[in-house]
Amino acid sequence: MRSFVLTLTAAVAATALPDVTVVPKELACSNWPFYRQLNSVAGPFTLFADSTGNATIDGNKATYITIDDPTIASGWIGITPQKGVAVPYFQCQAFGSSEMLAVNYNGAYQPLSISEYFYHEYDGLIFMKTTAKGAPIEPHWHYYPNGTRQAGTFLGFNNFTTWAYLLDSTSGKYRVRLLTDTSTPLIDGEFTGFVRAGDPSVSD
Numbered sequence: 001m002r003s004f005v006l007t008l009t010a011a012v013a014a015t016a017l018p019d020v021t022v023v024p025k026e027l028a029c030s031n032w033p034f035y036r037q038l039n040s041v042a043g044p045f046t047l048f049a050d051s052t053g054n055a056t057i058d059g060n061k062a063t064y065i066t067i068d069d070p071t072i073a074s075g076w077i078g079i080t081p082q083k084g085v086a087v088p089y090f091q092c093q094a095f096g097s098s099e100m101l102a103v104n105y106n107g108a109y110q111p112l113s114i115s116e117y118f119y120h121e122y123d124g125l126i127f128m129k130t131t132a133k134g135a136p137i138e139p140h141w142h143y144y145p146n147g148t149r150q151a152g153t154f155l156g157f158n159n160f161t162t163w164a165y166l167l168d169s170t171s172g173k174y175r176v177r178l179l180t181d182t183s184t185p186l187i188d189g190e191f192t193g194f195v196r197a198g199d200p201s202v203s204d
Contacts, residue, residue: 017162017192018051020142020150024159029092029099031139033153033198043091044104045198049079049174050152052165052193057174059200061087064103064128065171074110077103077126078173079165079195090197101137101155101197103128112137114157114178124177126155139197152196164190 025031032042047062060083066075080087088104095102095111102109105128113134115127127134135157142150142161154161156178163176166189176195186192 016053017194018142018144018150020144022154022156022159022161023141023143024156025139025141025153027099027136027138029094031153032092032101035092040099041091041093044089045091046087046200047077047090047155047195047197048200049165050154050194050196052191054191057081057165057193059083060174061085061200062090062195063087063173064105065168065173073115073127074105074129075127076115076175077112077128078168078171078175080173081167098136105129124179125175142194152194152198155195155197161194162192163195164192166190 029035029040029042030037033045035042049057049060052058057079060080062077062079064075065078067073090101090103091109092099092101093109100111100113102111110129112126112128113136115125115134126137137155138157140154140156140159140161142152142154144150158180160178160180162179164179164186165174165176166187168175179192
């Protein structure tokens with residue numbers, strides 16, 4: 001584990017992702033699904049796998065995996081390997097002056113960010129309640145070459161929305177890390193996809 005300036009490591013895409021143009025949206029709760037203007041909160045909703053090229057993984061929802069070392073974070077976010085399992089809800093809400101994506105952890109919503117640590121040799125993970133400020137998770141929209149918008153709001157940072165998936169043998173969940181460079185190969189066993197916010201059954 002070591003801290004680093006946030007220049008997230010990435011990889012050559014091994015999955016045939018859709019040909020889309022990524023359009024970043026303002027980091028505001030109004031740009032996340034199910035926005036409630038009355039209290040300026042978006043959600044609750046789920047996070048789930050999208051466009052991995054594998055029907056057994058697409059639509060699988062995200063959960064958290066706790067971390068024993070509290071000096072890093074409370075946990076990291078992974079994708080479940082099965083459909084139909086109980087998962088926590090996510091929402092966008094204000095934390096001080098910032099509007100951030102958050103996960104329901106033990107009855108309270110905890111902020112999420114993209115890690116500034118190498119954890120178990122991986123960078124770019126989504127951390128829950130991290131002790132050091134990471135990169136914000138920003139909403140993005142995707143557009144096909146014909147101008148049609150791909151259904152959904154996608155997680156990313158600074159115009160990057162491709163994530164590398166790898167099944168973690170310890171937790172049994174898919175670890176996801178954000179890719180922001182295509183100059184290095186994927187780690188053995190990784191494949192690429194998007195991470196989407198909302199509900200797999202709704203074309204929001």
